[in-house]
Every structure is written in structure tokens, then in C-alpha cells.
Amino acid sequence: MSAPAVLKILEKNVKEDAGLIAILEDIQANYGYLPKEALEIVAEKTGYPLLDIFGVATFYKSFSLKPRGEHLISVCLGTACHVRSAPVVVEEFERQLGIKVGETTPDNEFSLETAACLGACALGPIVVVDGRYFSNVDTSEVKRIIKKARTGLDKVTVKADQRIFPVEVSCSKCNHSLMDSSHLIDGYPSIKVTMSFSDLHGWLALSSLYGSYNVSSEYEIPGEMIVNIFCPHCHAELLGAADCADCSAPMIPMIVRGGGVVQICSRKGCKGHMLDLNGVNL
Amino acid sequence: MADFEKILFKNIDFPDQDKIDIYIKNGGYNALRKALDSMSPESVTEEVIKSGLRGRGGAGFPTGRKWTFLPKDSKRPVYLTVNADESEPGTFKDRELIEKDPHLVIEGTLLAAYAIKCGQAYIYIRGEFAFGARQLNKAIEEARAKGFLGKNILGKGVDIEIIVHRGGGAYICGEETALLTSLEGNQGYPRVKPPFPAISGLYSAPTIINNVETLSNIPYIINKGAEKFSAFGTAKSPGTKIFCLSGHINKPGNYELPMGIPLRELLYEYGGGIKDGRNLKAVIPGGSSVPLLTADKVDVRMDFESLAEAGTMLGSAGVIVIDETVCMVRAAYNLARFYQHESCGQCTPCRQGTYWILAILERIERGRGSLKDLDKLLEICENIEGNTICPLGDAATPSVKSTIHHFRDEYEYHITEQKCKVSMGPRFE
Numbered sequence: 001m002s003a004p005a006v007l008k009i010l011e012k013n014v015k016e017d018a019g020l021i022a023i024l025e026d027i028q029a030n031y032g033y034l035p036k037e038a039l040e041i042v043a044e045k046t047g048y049p050l051l052d053i054f055g056v057a058t059f060y061k062s063f064s065l066k067p068r069g070e071h072l073i074s075v076c077l078g079t080a081c082h083v084r085s086a087p088v089v090v091e092e093f094e095r096q097l098g099i100k101v102g103e104t105t106p107d108n109e110f111s112l113e114t115a116a117c118l119g120a121c122a123l124g125p126i127v128v129v130d131g132r133y134f135s136n137v138d139t140s141e142v143k144r145i146i147k148k149a150r151t152g153l154d155k156v157t158v159k160a161d162q163r164i165f166p167v168e169v170s171c172s173k174c175n176h177s178l179m180d181s182s183h184l185i186d187g188y189p190s191i192k193v194t195m196s197f198s199d200l201h202g203w204l205a206l207s208s209l210y211g212s213y214n215v216s217s218e219y220e221i222p223g224e225m226i227v228n229i230f231c232p233h234c235h236a237e238l239l240g241a242a243d244c245a246d247c248s249a250p251m252i253p254m255i256v257r258g259g260g261v262v263q264i265c266s267r268k269g270c271k272g273h274m275l276d277l278n279g280v281n282l
Numbered sequence: 283m284a285d286f287e288k289i290l291f292k293n294i295d296f297p298d299q300d301k302i303d304i305y306i307k308n309g310g311y312n313a314l315r316k317a318l319d320s321m322s323p324e325s326v327t328e329e330v331i332k333s334g335l336r337g338r339g340g341a342g343f344p345t346g347r348k349w350t351f352l353p354k355d356s357k358r359p360v361y362l363t364v365n366a367d368e369s370e371p372g373t374f375k376d377r378e379l380i381e382k383d384p385h386l387v388i389e390g391t392l393l394a395a396y397a398i399k400c401g402q403a404y405i406y407i408r409g410e411f412a413f414g415a416r417q418l419n420k421a422i423e424e425a426r427a428k429g430f431l432g433k434n435i436l437g438k439g440v441d442i443e444i445i446v447h448r449g450g451g452a453y454i455c456g457e458e459t460a461l462l463t464s465l466e467g468n469q470g471y472p473r474v475k476p477p478f479p480a481i482s483g484l485y486s487a488p489t490i491i492n493n494v495e496t497l498s499n500i501p502y503i504i505n506k507g508a509e510k511f512s513a514f515g516t517a518k519s520p521g522t523k524i525f526c527l528s529g530h531i532n533k534p535g536n537y538e539l540p541m542g543i544p545l546r547e548l549l550y551e552y553g554g555g556i557k558d559g560r561n562l563k564a565v566i567p568g569g570s571s572v573p574l575l576t577a578d579k580v581d582v583r584m585d586f587e588s589l590a591e592a593g594t595m596l597g598s599a600g601v602i603v604i605d606e607t608v609c610m611v612r613a614a615y616n617l618a619r620f621y622q623h624e625s626c627g628q629c630t631p632c633r634q635g636t637y638w639i640l641a642i643l644e645r646i647e648r649g650r651g652s653l654k655d656l657d658k659l660l661e662i663c664e665n666i667e668g669n670t671i672c673p674l675g676d677a678a679t680p681s682v683k684s685t686i687h688h689f690r691d692e693y694e695y696h697i698t699e700q701k702c703k704v705s706m707g708p709r710f711e
Contacts, residue, residue, distance in 0.1 A: 019467025021450055052468070059469040059626075060450025062409050078371035079570045080528035082616045083608045116453060116620045117371035117570075118410060121528030121600070122535045131412060 005030060006038045010045050020048055020056055024063055033064045061115075069104040069111035071149040073097075074128045078117030081124035085138065088224060089125050090114060092139040096146060096248065110149070139224050140247035140270035167210050167262055169254040174234035178254065180205065185214050191254070193238065197227045204229070210262065213271060221268045226250070229266060244272035286514045289502045289522050290495065291538040294382050300417055302424035305385040311430055313501035314392055318438040321504070326397040330500060333508035334520040339365055339456075339493035340569070340597045342519070342586045349398050349490060351480035358487040362395045362403040363465065366494045367449050367456040369408055370569035371620065372600030375524035376494035378536050380407070380414040383498075384421035388444065390497030392431060393504060395442045398490055402443050406461050409449045418446045453624035457672045458491040459483075460626070471628050472672035495524060515541030519585035519596075529603035530557040542585040549580065549603065560605040564688070568597025570617055571677030573684035574604070594680075609702040610689040614681050615643040621678035632675035635666040639682055646693060649700030656686055656693055 009026045016022075023046070027038050034057050043050040057063045075081075075090045094100055097110050104111040118126050123135035129149045137145070166188050170177045180192035183205050190205035195217065202218025204227070221227060226249045229238045240253035240263055249267040256262050265272035298304045305311070317326050331346030352360060364387070368376040380387055387405075395403045407415050422444050425431040433441050447465055454460045455470040462484045464470035483489025499521060503511045512520035519541040525548055528534045532554030539548065545565065549555070556562050562577040567584065572595040575582065582592045589596045604613070622636040642659055645651045663679035670676070686693060695703040 019465075021464070021467050025448070025450070055469050056450075056467075060409075060452050062451040077616060077620075079566065079613065079617060080372050080534075080602050082613060083529050083602070083604055087616070115410075116624065117369060117373075119368055119374045119377045119408070121372050121374050121526060121602070124528060124534075 003037075003041060006041045007045070010042065014046075020046070020053065021060070024053075024057060028063055031067075033067045036065070067104070067108065069108050071109060071130055072111050072113065073145075073149070074113050074115050074118070076116075076118040076120075076124065076126040076128070077114045078121060078124070080117075080121035081126055084124045085223065086125035088139055089127065089137055089142065092142040092247075093127075093146075096142055110146070138269065140244075140249075140265070140267060140272065143244075143248050144246055166208050168208065168257040169262060170257065171231040171234060171236070172238055172240075172253045172255050172261070173231055173236035175255060176231065176233040177257075178231070179208065183216075185216065186212050190216075192232060194230045194232050194235075195221075195227045196230070197221060197225050203232070206264070210273075224267060224269055226267045244270060246270055246272040286522060286540045288538050289511070289514075290379065290386070290498050290524060291536070294378065299383050300381075300385070300421070302385060302421070302428060305383070306428075309505070310385055310501075311389055311425075311428075313504040314389055314396075314430060315436060317393055317396055317504050318436050318440060323397045323399050326393060326504065329503055329508050330397065333499075333503045333511040334518075335496065335499055335503065335511070336519060336586065337493055338495035338499075338523065338598075340370070340571075340595075342596065345492060345496055348480065348492075349394075351478065352398055352488045352490065353481065356488050359402065360398055360400040361484045361487055361489040362391065362398060362400040363458075363461065363484060363489055363491045364391055364403065364405040364494060364497060365456065365458065365461060365491055366405050366407040366411070366414070367461060368411075368494070368598075369453045369456050370571060370598045370600055371617075372526060372528055372566065372569050372602040373598040374526050374528075375536055375599070377411060377414060378524075379494055379498055380411065381417050384414075384417040385425065386498050386501065387418065387494055388421050388425055388431070390500045391444060392425075392435075392442055393500045394490070394492060394497055395444075396440060400490070401441050402445070404465060404484070405444060405446045406455070406465055407446060407448055409451045412448075415446055415448050422446070452626075453620075454626045454672070454674055457674060460672065461491065462489065469626075471626055472674075474671055516583075516585045516587070518587050523584070523596075523599055525584065526598075526600045527553045527603065528600070530560065530605035530608075531555075531603045532557055539584075542583045542588065545575070545582050545584055545601075546580045548584060548601065553603070556603065556605055560607065562603065563606045563608060564604045564610070566602040566604070566681075567599070568595045569600035570602070570620070571673075571680060572597045573680040574688065576688050594684075607704055609704050610685045610692050611643070611647055611696050612702070614685045615640075615647045617681045618643050618678070621674070625674060625678070629670040629675065631666045631669040632678070635662050635675065636678050638662050639678065643682070646696050649696065651693075651697045653694065653697055655697070656690065659686060 013023045039053050043053055077086050093112055099105055101112055101114050120126050125137045127134045127137045178191045179189045181189040183190045185207040186209045188208045191208050192205050195204040200219045204217040207214040229252045238252045240251045242251045244251055244265040247267050247270045249265055251263040252266050253261050253263045293299045293308045327349050335345045336342045391403050449455050452470050455464045457472050459473040460470040479489040515521050522538050523541050525537045537552050564574045564576055566574045586596050618640040622640040625632045625636045627633045642655050663683050666675040692703045
């Protein structure tokens with residue numbers, strides 16, 4: 001903080017006949033927060049009691065007395081976003097950033113906060129990062145949003161893998177085929193495994209079309225739930241070493257007939273998947 | 283579907299509508315020209331009174347009548363303040379008007395300022411609406427260059443200035459007197475009424491505060507006449523209204539429709555029905571501060587009187603659709619947190635009441651409540667209502683009272699079974 005910079009801000013605002021809020025806004029814009037020393041200078045030069053200045057500074061949400069992270073992530077918790085599962089999105093940000101709402105990461109990169117309503121209810125849940133709006137956010141997108149904030153928000157996004165073709169897979173533990181020709185999905189034999197979540201245990205059939213996300217299951221899986229997947233033949237849990245690049249849930253590996261491995265994300269609704277045919281990453 | 287003419291959103295999707303040349307090509311600033319050419323300020327006010335236009339910010343007070351409350355021979359300047367601090371959860375209509383058709387807002391503001399003989403108008407815009415503030419400032423400069431704003435407007439000797447003021451992020455500043463205190467540069471504390479702002483408002487001068495959507499109706503009323511305007515809607519709630527559809531609905535968004543449209547038509551014909559074909563559980567018809575309606579009330583008409591009869595309010599017309607998967611206890615808890623945080627802390631019933639509502643709801647949400655808590659919550663609500671300076675206290679109670687009233691079984695299930703009757707995923711633990 002430098003005194004001349006604050007004096008310059010004061011001078012400009014006095015010329016414009018602006019009030020205290022405008023002065024504080026400019027200081028906040030300059031430093032990212034309101035340094036105590038700057039407020040003391042404002043008190044001295046404007047004649048506002050320091051008490052009133054702190055009153056105003058703590059009343060409004062846009063002012064902060066603590067330094068904020070380089071990127072400010074704000075998750076909307078208005079009623080419309082709330083009913084569309086925004087609280088789960090907040091929890092996912094907390095988990096991935098390792099901080100609670102209202103905190104800043106130790107490396108000063110991210111601050112996380114919630115807002116009551118950001119006025120874009122039709123697009124909820126809404127997440128605003130450094131003034132940029134992300135709409136219809138679910139937990140599987142949290143990782144991507146954080147990454148995007150890190151690498152710069154103006155970069156073009158790479159389109160998701162949109163190709164669709166059938167694959168035939170077998171268990172990565174016992175190599176028994178997982179194909180079930182008595183249960184068709186998308187007109188092809190489905191991939192049949194068993195799954196468990198909460199205290200439920202039942203079958204799960206996935207479309208064998210790479211790029212299709214159609215599934216059917218014995219029990220309805222709640223949105224965004226991570227499920228455990230087992231081979232129906234050897235009963236081993238199918239669990240790989242990798243986490244989903246989109247949502248960081250565990251990936252489920254399966255062997256592709258003809259060589260290679262396909263991995264799918266274990267989170268309901270997440271579209272993370274990888275196909276590795278003989279070392280060629282598709 | 284309803285037969286009507288769009289007043290506010292007529293050109294909202296017209297390419298470059300935010301540029302003054304396109305706005306003028308679409309008939310913009312004709313109303314201002316007409317008023318300055320051939321109407322006295324009194325006759326503008328008269329026309330607005332005749333139209334029956336009611337405030338769109340929530341309370342529904344007749345706009346023209348509000349203007350007549352100004353003292354006739356004040357020695358102090360008269361101020362006009364435009365309330366663009368749209369923060370009611372579920373409401374996003376003003377934002378769309380400001381961002382896409384800023385000149386409509388400016389023209390409405392200029393007409394109102396002319397009617398009340400005000401030379402200095404302020405637009406208090408929510409701090410989060412950075413783009414909206416830029417759009418307004420750009421529109422002001424464009425209008426000034428064309429002679430619609432500033433000194434000696436259109437050569438008629440009328441001076442009107444408009445200043446855009448960005449808020450600092452506080453829900454309370456949408457309350458008209460808190461908005462004025464904030465505009466003066468202080469903490470946004472509401473003031474005791476009376477004196478009403480029309481007598482003693484901004485810097486203790488006579489002040490009129492109108493909502494963005496309210497003022498955006500005025501160019502139409504002046505252009506086409508009060509009768510044309512009041513032909514739409516109902517007798518007591520004339521005109522059209524922007525309904526903000528959000529929540530579990532297939533086609534969320536802003537819909538301009540005549541007042542009095544049945545809620546069913548709004549949800550199923552315009553909104554495309556409930557998301558994923560699930561069942562409707564409840565609707566909050568006017569932003570988070572009004573009592574909710576249960577699914578069986580879906581035939582109610584959306585105007586001030588019909589909704590009041592149904593035990594709720596039109597409010598800001600932020601229509602939040604809630605389907606069967608939502609836990610009402612948790613929804614109420616989430617809202618309670620909002621009101622507790624936004625209470626300015628001036629009045630004890632609101633400051634303490636919202637705190638206790640939150641604490642008890644949190645206890646119930648975490649499975650540690652008792653059945654006595656429900657009556658205690660209702661008692662706290664009654665102790666807040668009517669006992670505070672501003673309506674924030676009154677706004678904090680309907681979500682609690684109406685969820686207990688209509689979904690008491692869900693609260694009781696939380697208390698006796700220590701879990702949600704309907705699951706919304708992981709709980710706050």
C-alpha cells in the first residue's frame with residue numbers, strides 16, 4: 001500500500017463530489033481489499049470518523065478488510081439455484097479447493113464465497129468467477145471451472161469427445177465378457193455390471209456405444225452420486241488408479257476387445273470418459 | 283394464449299436495440315418528444331394516473347398517485363431515484379431490461395423526471411450488475427449527444443441529468459429508504475416513515491423512488507395513451523408484467539404477459555411444464571419474500587388482487603417452481619440464512635428474530651429439533667411482523683410460516699425420524 005496512491009484516489013473523488021462508498025470502491029479496486037492504513041488516510045483527509053468508515057466497509061458485501069485471492073469464486077444460493085442443487089456445488093468447491101466458504105486458499109489463488117441471488121435465476125445453478133458467469137453448473141463441472149480460472153477465462157474450450165461407436169468390453173480383473181445381449185440399449189447389447197451406493201446393491205446396464213450416456217439400473221441413482229461398480233462374474237470391484245479429469249470422481253476401467261482400455265466416470269451424470277486403444281489416447 | 287401487445291419486451295431481442303440509432307428507429311424517444319412538445323408535467327402525471335399503472339417493485343402502489351404526494355411549492359430540489367437494486371431471490375427482470383434495452387429505461391426515467399419537475403435523477407444499480415451499469419452509462423452518453431438529456435433538452439428549456447450509482451452489495455438497499463441512505467454514502471439503514479420520501483427523502487429533499495420496470499412502461503403510456511395501456515390486464519392491475527420463471531421448469535426465463543394470466547398457463551404453456559416430467563410441489567409466486575402456493579392452487583390468476591385473495595402476493599413476480607424432490611425444511615433453512623445475513627441489525631425483532639429462526643431451523647435440519655420448535659418458530663415470526671422499521675422483517679417470515687403451514691409433516695418427519703422425507707442429496711453437516 002502506498003500513501004500517494006490513496007491520496008490520488010481521494011483527490012479524484014473529491015473533484016467528482018463522490019461519496020464515501022465511491023472512494024472505498026476505488027481503493028478496493030486498486031488493492032483487491034481495503035487496507036487499514038488506507039482507511040486511516042481516508043479518515044484523516046475527508047473528516048469522516050474512522051468508525052463510520054469501518055461501518056460502511058463492513059456493511060456492504062463487496063468490501064473486504066482481508067486480502068482476497070487472485071480469483072473470486074461466487075456460488076449462488078438463491079432459492080432457484082438452491083432447488084437445483086447449488087448446495088452440492090458449494091460443497092464440491094470446498095472439497096476441491098480445500099477451504100470453506102469465506103476463506104482464501106493459502107497460496108492466495110482462490111477465494112470462495114456464496115451469494116444470495118445473482119439475478120440470473122433462469123440459468124441456475126450459477127457460479128461467477130471473476131465476473132464471468134457459468135450457468136447450469138453441476139458438481140462434475142467444478143474441476144473444469146477451477147482449471148479455467150487458473151489458466152485464464154478467455155481461452156477457448158476444447159469440445160468434448162462427440163464420436164459415437166460401439167465397443168465390446170470385459171472385466172479388467174477376470175477378463176470375463178461384460179456384454180449382455182439379452183438387454184439392449186441404443187439397439188446394441190449393453191454392458192452389464194453390478195453397482196452399489198448407499199445401502200442399495202443391484203444391476204446396472206450401460207450403453208456400449210462410446211459417446212452415448214444411456215443407462216438403466218435396478219435402483220434409480222440420485223443425481224451426481226458416485227457409485228461403486230463390481231464385476232458380476234468375479235465380484236471384484238472395478239476401480240482404476242485415475243480420477244475423472246472433469247469431476248475427480250474415481251474412473252472405472254474396462255478392457256476393450258481387440259486391445260485397449262476404456263474408462264468411465266463413476267459419478268452419475270458426469271460425462272467424463274477415456275478410451276485408450278493400445279496406447280493411443282482417443 | 284393471451285391476446286395482448288408487448289409493452290416492455292417489444293424490441294428486447296431486436297439486434298443492437300441497446301444502440302440509440304436502432305432504439306430511435308424502433309420508435310424510441312417519440313414519447314419524450316411528444317411530452318416536451320405538447321404536454322405539461324401535470325398532464326404527464328395525469329395520464330399515468332389514468333393508466334392505473336402500479337409499482338412493479340413489489341408493493342404495487344399506484345405510480346401516478348405517488349408522484350402527486352410531492353409538496354407543490356417546495357424550495358428544495360426534487361429528486362427522482364430509480365431503484366435498480368434488483369436483489370430479491372428469483373427476480374431477474376430489471377436486469378434484462380437494463381442490459382438489452384437501456385434507452386427504454388432512460389426514456390422512462392426522463393419522462394418521470396419531467397412529470398415531477400426533477401432536474402437530477404439517480405439510478406441506483408446493484409453492484410453485481412457491472413455490465414448493466416456500463417450499458418446505462420453508454421446509453422446516457424448517447425442520449426446526451428442527441429440532445430435528449432442534459433441541459434435544454436430538445437431545445438425546450440428542460441434540464442435533466444441522470445447519474446448511475448453502483449451499490450455495494452446489500453439486499454437491504456433495495457428498500458427505498460435504505461437505498462437513499464446508501465446513496466448518500468452511508469450504511470444502508472432504512473429510515474422511519476413518516477416522513478415519507480416524497481416529503482423528505484434524498485438529502486432531506488422531496489424524492490420519488492420508482493422501480494425500473496415501472497418506469498419502462500411510461501413511454502408506452504405517453505405514446506399510445508392511458509386507455510390503450512389499461513386495456514391489458516385486469517381492472518385493478520392494468521397492463522402487462524414481466525414474470526421471471528425459474529426453478530424446476532423446462533423453459534425458465536422472463537415472460538412478458540398481461541396481468542391476471544392464470545398461473546397454470548404461465549407454467550405449462552409458456553414455461554413448458556415441470557422439469558423432467560416430475561410433479562409440482564409448490565410455487566413461490568413473487569420472489570422469496572412471499573408465502574408459497576401449493577400445487578393445488580395452480581389455477582390462481584397472477585395479479586395483485588387474485589394473489590392477495592389466495593393468501594400470497596405478486597411481489598416482484600419472481601416465480602420459483604419447486605418440484606417433489608425438494609425438501610421444504612432445507613429450502614426454508616436456506617432462505618432463513620439469507621434473511622439473517624441481510625438483516626441490517628437496526629431493529630431488535632428482525633436482528634434477533636432472524637437469528638433465532640435460523641438457529642432453530644438449523645437444529646431441525648440436523649435432526650436435533652423438538653416438536654415444540656414448530657410453534658416457537660411461528661411465535662417468533664409473529665413477534666417480528668409489523669414490529670420493524672422496514673419490510674425486511676416481514677419478508678423473512680412468510681417462507682417459514684407457509685412451509686410450516688403447508689408441509690408440517692415434513693418438519694415433523696425431520697424431528698422424529700432425523701432425516702429428510704424427500705432427499706436432496708447430502709445434508710449440511
